[in-house]
Amino acid sequence: GQSLEQPSEVTAVEGAIVQINCTYQTSGFYGLSWYQQHDGGAPTFLSYNALDGLEETGRFSSFLSRSDSYGYLLLQELQMKDSASYFCAVPGSGNTGKLIFGQGTTLQVKP
Amino acid sequence: DTEVTQTPKHLVMGMTNKKSLKCEQHMGHRAMYWYKQKAKKPPELMFVYSYEKLSINESVPSRFSPECPNSSLLNLHLHALQPEDSALYLCASSQGLAGAPGSEQFFGPGTRLTVL
Numbered sequence: 001g002q003s004l005e006q007p008s009e010v011t012a013v014e015g016a017i018v019q020i021n022c023t024y025q026t027s028g029f030y031g032l033s034w035y036q037q038h039d040g041g042a043p044t045f046l047s048y049n050a051l052d053g054l055e056e057t058g059r060f061s062s063f064l065s066r067s068d069s070y071g072y073l074l075l076q077e078l079q080m081k082d083s084a085s086y087f088c089a090v091p092g093s094g095n096t097g098k099l100i101f102g103q104g105t106t107l108q109v110k111p
Numbered sequence: 112d113t114e115v116t117q118t119p120k121h122l123v124m125g126m127t128n129k130k131s132l133k134c135e136q137h138m139g140h141r142a143m144y145w146y147k148q149k150a151k152k153p154p155e156l157m158f159v160y161s162y163e164k165l166s167i168n169e170s171v172p173s174r175f176s177p178e179c180p181n182s183s184l185l186n187l188h189l190h191a192l193q194p195e196d197s198a199l200y201l202c203a204s205s206q207g208l209a210g211a212p213g214s215e216q217f218f219g220p221g222t223r224l225t226v227l
Contacts, residue, residue, distance in 0.1 A: 033215065042201060042218035043154060087153050091209035096167055097142050099209040099216060101153035 002026045004088050004102035011108045012078055020073045020105045022088035030091040032064050032071045033099070038084045046073065046086075075107070083109045115219035117202050123225045126192060132222045134185040134202030142208050143185045144216065145177060146201040154201055154218075160185060161208060192226045199223050 004024045012018040024032065031050040035043040049055055049064035049071060061074040075082055085104045092098030115136045124130050134143065142161050146154035158177045159167035165177065174196075176188040185202055203216040 030209070031214075035216075042220050043203075043216075044218070045215040048215060091214070097144070097159040097161055097205075097208035098156055098167055098169075099144075104151075104153050106151075 002090065002092060002100050004090060006088055006102040006105045009106045011110065013110050014078055014080060016078050017076050018078060018107065020086050022071050022102055024069050024090050026090055027093045029066060033089045034062055034073045035087045035089060036084050043087065078109050080109050083107060115202055115204055115217050117219035117222055119222055121223045123227065124192065125227050129190045132187040132200055134219055135183055136204040137183055138204065140204035140206050142205045143179065144203040145187050146203065148199045148201055194226050197224055197226045
């Protein structure tokens with residue numbers, strides 16, 4: 001089967017750096033994605049890593065280590081608007097279109 | 112246009128009603144998805160359409176019936192729902208299927224469904 005694990009909650013202060021980890025178990029691997037979802041909103045794509053290493057997009061970076069079946073999302077210079085749920089996700093086995101989401105990490109940014 | 116639209120935003124229906132949810136995208140995406148999301152939970156895949164053909168049905172009860180009239184539209188027909196079907200229903204689209212290049216999914220704002 002396929003599963004992903006991520007912490008359920010993380011709290012940090014404005015201006016800080018926070019790292020949200022994700023470990024996965026998959027029968028094949030086609031990349032790790034991250035999505036952000038604000039309360040009452042739709043998930044929004046943040047990043048996708050297919051190869052090992054760090055991908056940077058502005059204040060957000062995502063890292064992947066395929067040998068460790070591990071990735072993380074790094075958020076820098078936290079702002080109040082970053083308070084949201086963050087989901088890691090992997091494609092299901094085979095090119096079926098299925099995306100399997102982790103349970104989500106609720107990030108609370110405090111002043 | 113990089114938007115997925117969904118109508119209605121909110122829907123309240125009785126268990127004997129028939130209603131439809133609509134989803135539209137004009138990004139030329141060839142894959143479209145229906146998800147169900149309960150509060151504080153991740154989106155749960157229901158159906159995948161690829162090139163207007165149903166490619167995945169995640170063992171969804173037959174009271175949910177998807178339809179893809181053309182490459183831009185996706186409907187979800189609802190009939191004889193149960194109160195436990197109350198949830199946020201999200202539509203998404205992507206250029207490629209998950210795992211392929213360009214497979215990031217664009218989500219619509221969702222329809223919040225309440226079944227009485």
